[in-house]
Amino acid sequence: MASTVKRTAEASMIIEEISSSEFLAGLQKTRTVLIPLGATEGHGQHLPLGTDTFQAEDVCRLLAQRRDLFVAPSLPYGVCRSTEQHPGTLGIRTETLKQLVLDVVESLYRQGLRCFLILSGHAGGTHNAILIDAGEQVLKTYADVRIAVVTEYQLAYAESQGIIETTADSHAGEIETSRMLATRPQLVKSGFGAPDAPNFPKHILVRNKPLYWSSGIWGNPGKASREKGERIQEAVVNALDRLVTELENFREE
Numbered sequence: 001m002a003s004t005v006k007r008t009a010e011a012s013m014i015i016e017e018i019s020s021s022e023f024l025a026g027l028q029k030t031r032t033v034l035i036p037l038g039a040t041e042g043h044g045q046h047l048p049l050g051t052d053t054f055q056a057e058d059v060c061r062l063l064a065q066r067r068d069l070f071v072a073p074s075l076p077y078g079v080c081r082s083t084e085q086h087p088g089t090l091g092i093r094t095e096t097l098k099q100l101v102l103d104v105v106e107s108l109y110r111q112g113l114r115c116f117l118i119l120s121g122h123a124g125g126t127h128n129a130i131l132i133d134a135g136e137q138v139l140k141t142y143a144d145v146r147i148a149v150v151t152e153y154q155l156a157y158a159e160s161q162g163i164i165e166t167t168a169d170s171h172a173g174e175i176e177t178s179r180m181l182a183t184r185p186q187l188v189k190s191g192f193g194a195p196d197a198p199n200f201p202k203h204i205l206v207r208n209k210p211l212y213w214s215s216g217i218w219g220n221p222g223k224a225s226r227e228k229g230e231r232i233q234e235a236v237v238n239a240l241d242r243l244v245t246e247l248e249n250f251r252e253e
Helices: 020-027 051-064 094-110 125-141 152-159 174-183 226-249
Strands: 032-037 115-120 146-151
Touching (some): 032 094, 051 174, 094 115, 125 146
């Protein structure tokens, strides 16, 4: 059963918000750190460009109110292929992402952290393959590290079954719109747009990506609601809580 103990905001170990002495005190309680990553990319005409980053950061902060763990500053840039030509998308190269993650983990390791959970709010396939590649390199570099890499949207999709109505809902659809209505309603624009999905040709790479996915919507945002978002958000935090416990207790055979 997931912990329901709520800690004060002051007690939460959000690295960018605590002092050096508070960081040292935190190391006496835990060596676990969550590293939230997102992206700055188009999410239809109704959601903010920072949706992926907000979702990853929010669940990390909520979990830090339940249990002792550090939360690293969010990284708001990702590898964005399908949306790279949509207005406002700010993507980085695969090699940049990998080196950035390796540098952050190395720095956290030098500060005493040993249990790392990389949580990506951006669900791009290339993006997340790079995160796994970086995680594998971390395992080879540090013998005393435990590491997990998870796409936050995978947790959201799995935990939202029975809550959402849209089959194969994904980018800027029912799930993400519901969650943003629950957490940052002031950033959600009215007129969510019609249900849609990308129509890229199989196996063929294209230059004009908006030609095959102009809306940036994959799913049905019209089915979204704040109540659904609140339920999904709680379920994702619970799932993340369970994963952290599993990682902290993990021992290879």
